[in-house]
Amino acid sequence: MSIKKILAKYIRLSQEDENEGESNSIRNQRELLNAFVESSPDLSQYEVVEFCDDGYSGTNFDRPGVKALLDEVRAGNIQCIIVKDLSRFGRNYIDIGDYLEQIFPFLGVRFISVNDRFDSNDFDGTTGGLDVGFRNLIYSLYSKDLSQKVRSAKKTRMEKGEFIGSHAPYGYAKSSENRKKLVIDEKAAAVVRRIFAMADEGKNAVRIAAILNAENIPTPYGYKRLMGCDRKYNVVGNTNHWHNTTILTIIRDERYTGKMVNGKNRSPFVGSKHGKRIPKSEWIVVPNTHEAIVSEELFASVQERFSAPTRIRTEPTEIRPLMGKVKCGVCRHVMRRSNSTPATAYYFCESHQYVANSDCTKDRISESGLIQTVLSVIHTQMEVMLDMARLLDRVKTQSHQDMTALTEQIRQLQSILSKLRASKVKAYEKYKDGTLDRDSYISRKADIGKQIAETESQIVELETTLQSRYQENGQPVSIIESFKRYEGITELSKEMADELIDSIYIYGSEAIEIVWNHIDEYMRLVQYVKKGVCIDGNR
Template sequence: MKRYQIAIYIRLSKEDDRCKEESNSITMQRSLLERYVKDHFADYDLHEFCDDGYTGTNFERPGVQDMLERVRNNEINCIIVKDFSRFARDYIELGSYLEQIFPFLGVRFISLNDKYDSDNYQGSIADIDVNFKNLVYDLYSKDLSGKVRSALAVRKEQGQYVSGNSPFGYEKDPKDRHALLIAGDEAEVVRRIYSLTVEGYTASEIARLFNETHVKTPIEFKMEKGKTSRIPKGNRFMWTASTICQILRNEIYIGSIVQKKYEKDFVGGKNHIKPREEWLVSYGHHEPIIDRKVFDKVQEGRGKKRNPKRHPTHPLTGKLVCGCCSRNLSYRAGLNPYFTCKNRYSNAMDHCVDKANAMFLEQYILLMMQDKLETEGELERLTKDMIDRYIDKIVVCDEQRIEIFWKENSKVCGCRS
């Protein structure tokens, strides 16, 4: 009997949280799935994947992406969920996974409430109940999302703060979740950022100063208050110029809330920013941290040097990281293109990548790939395939030239083919 590598997947969406259904809670799902595994499996390793506060209309969820990556690496051969809607609400994508992807990868899929076990089905999921349930979940999700969006739109029109998270410098009023109160320790950091900007500091200089003096980052404040838990990508959480810029341009700090900045083409689609004149701004919503005159003065010198041209990308973008701070390297085009760590001016570390020649990296990686292909015997096979393709093309071209030659000569001679 093979040893099962079992993944239990748990998901709680924002809509579920509003319903306050105990059966949908993270704790109850975990308890239900662990009890099932204990009762039905003998030899297994258990892995848990969880997405708390994510919609099931798409697969842009960190927990499910991590699980699917381990499935592709043959580290998981059984997935168990409470019901189909926990894994996905899109019935077309769910059907693709159940009928094609998981069977191809040899992964057993179990949905407890739906009484579905892929081991009991041969080939495709012919049971009409399964397909019908998937369709119902999909339609229910779209209907519920539409209702939630309508309710949020009404609250926004009324000038209420509807985001689930409080911005840095504020916290939710325990008596009214749509109201904001100033968080004293965080607000001091915000005031200092604006004060330094007025004095002439750039965003990079402020970030470097904060990193050198070990000023806590926004995520560290949240972790201290038990609002979230994260693991830093490098050795520690760092202030960046982009974080400073986001704080400097946010009108939340002068008592205004800006809503309806983005819109989606469809449920589960991507956000697109709307024209500024279509934004919904509610003034005087809460107590400001920054004076309006200071905020306007800061905005005067911002955005003037922005280059509207889109910078070229590189195939290695997103694949190279700094050996010092572990951040992704940025590509800089030009006569001598190079990769650099954009945080080297702000993170107060002395050994971040300054310039790594892009052409040298390309050649080095190509040589490494060539060596690997030669070692595995792939280079000879690829070369042979390429030669065969070119020979086929030459043969086709020769046949076409011969056919054209005979047609032209037959016209000259007055012959009929």
Template sequence: MVSEDKSVILYLRVSCEDFKLSEAIESNSITSQRQLLQQYLQKNQELGTSKIIEMIDDGFSGTNFQRPQFEKMIELSMKGKVKCIIVKDFSRFGRNYIELGHYLECVFPMQGIRFISVNDGFDSEQVRGTTGGLEVSFRNFIYDMYCKDLSKKVKSAIAVRQRQGEFLSPYAFYGYKKSEENKHSLVVDEEAAKVVREIFQMAADQYSTYRIARSLNEKGILTPAEYKKKMGLNRYCNISSCWTQDKVTRIVRDERYLGKLIFNKRVRSETGSKKTVKVSRENWITVSGTHPAIIPKELYDQANGTLKVIHEKKKVQSEGKRGIYFCGSCGKKLRTSKNKAPYLECPMARYVDKRQCGEIKIEKEGLETVLLQVIGCFNQILKNHKIQDKTIKRLQLEIKGFENKKIELYEYYKQKNISQHSYFSQKKVLTEQIESSKNQIQHLAKENQVEAKNISDFIASVVVHEPYRITIEWRNQRWQQGFD
């Protein structure tokens, strides 16, 4: 008999796509889902006597299962605190038929959880031991295909609007603002457009991007991020407040200042994925004459013609993706000069004299010599305390033994030689023993890694606050504690 402390969960979900298709589709709204599930509870009073928990994922796609409330619901299920899960239909739970089938056929039956989909007329208690699962699998497959087809239709509808020259982004780009009469139309923002014209003119006059950025900073002109913050768009409040070469280059390269809109430069790799991929230029959607041009074509061509030659004359190089040196003032990654005796400097120091970043300058070779000496000391300590390999081998054998016991335990349970309660309790103990042994192996392996070839193999980051003062963050927490 199911314990009374277990809860009945009403799971509700609505995605952004449901609103995009039609705001009049009330059947998929949170309100209508809640009403439907509450009516079901009233008709099935044996469920209504249990504790009811409502969990809502508002604005999350059903094509993947990385949703806050869904993950919380599964966590409660794994802890044995859930008696029943009720949804409006299978698509509210998820649109990936493989993952949905996994939960319905494996996870929930193992945990003794009843699953009900109201509109689909599905109750796991009624189909147990029958072929009802075949109908469920087929229905899930249809939902998955429907989702992919729906995605294509939404993309097609958006592409039609793009080709009509409608501006669909939530925020206008620098130099423009949304029209008060039509939110899908742009008008010139004269205050920002004046800065854009100045940047293009300086580029056409063969000023380097570095000189342009420095000039704008000296005049106290707000960056695009700061300007948007000033206009009330607070999502940009944590972005760098300094003009840089990259910011200038992005503006000079932007063809939208010629009065055209460009869409489809990047697309999602697959339905439900957040990853995007670049689209070749011939497949971009370009619509001319959608808004007033800030820059004439002649000035645009002149500015870009000189920008390429000048922009190649960089005298510093970035530390790259694996760079570990950071500025203690602004937090940006330090760059290495190309001198005979290279030094590390903050890239922001070049643009404004008054910034504290100008004091962040240190000889790279001298810093690395000190870091190698510190690493050498730790290496010697670790070698003196190195654990023999037989300890790790012993732990690995223990893990294999625990895994075999888990298999035997499951066979006993399937043959009904032990109760469900006994099965889960013993399985929990074995799982904890396996995790404990794995953690010990991982801990010993980290301590024995003393033959790393690069400084970055030991050190996660070095923050340079000023000459002769640095902060080191180690990759191994035990080393970090040793310094603290």
């Protein structure tokens, strides 16, 4: 019985790579890696899987593809990683060095960089040499230099009034002749004009959203999907309705007056998903870059109607441990909290303001009552976790004993295997000195060979079982530790809620659903304990 070995191809393409041409394209990297694997006989034993990050910078490891890859590596599911060059895996020379010289060797993972002619198997027990270190440093410095050049080029495009976004704002489309220019999408633009007209008439954002929902007019998200856009929007639930926030976003967007507005956010580096909002005075605004949907006068009139006195944001004096976690069980949107004192505050779903005949609950859920209910459920779940921890300790203890027994069985079989091989050699020596005739030698050789094959098969099977037990015995238990940390706590803190709870879905005043953090880990833990109990019915 052989152990399946997996080779992971990792491919990455960033925006700065796209500017360099086809050489670093996803297709080119994939073809290069496939050709290398096919031409390497020692890699034929591996099952090949692929991880890809399209549009992500290599300056950090905050990439979904590489995160998924490293999760599989830590779980012991990946034995070899192959990349086009070291810069595909990352451009931070310190992080790359840690993985190449410490983490991957410790986990027994082979790492191959094709263009760098680097194979960690060639440096077993040593580092990759100064050339690899210098190469990583050069990639890091090159990335910083390239990032500055890309940022500078991007700013130049902004100042020229070019559209630099991936998707045109609602009401516009990218010109087929010049993708850096916006043209009016008349069907959506008609809805934008109507929104501005209703706002100028005095209707508030909630009322405008309700009217559009009543007429089943597609939201910006719904309209883009109808137009064939496959962008993954941050939409909650299966339905998408107009909300006041959507309306406010549209009527405050100055691009509808024919101006190009860029530079609202500033990222610490090119490719970063975390941008910092900058003051409006520093935005890059270029007039007359495209046809306006609404006039400057109408836009100014609507801004005046919707202007609100500047408020100084202060941190709430009372603790709000469940803010952002309480959601409607029907529409799946976050429920609104009333601006009341902690004793009288409540949560409610706003959908009824936007959608006629909504199925969402109309109940007002008392915050203080909800906190006590959640705390009670946490205490109940804590008892379950403590019982699970005790059962887990017993299973692990027995599993450790099983692993010791398996190790001893393997040792005994290896001893038998050595004796069988010695017997095979002795049989040959007897045949050569004439004390054993040819037929007897052939018969004995075949018999010993059969025993050797059977013993080797038993060893492989036991080693596979032992490896599986080692992996199972290392199951994560952070969810148990999280609950144990709050044992005896009588008040629900925000820290406690954030660590334990992902969401709380409300289906009415009598029914709630709590979704715990680390739920996948908990289910794996349950399966592991069940398996341990089934192995030995006395446990």
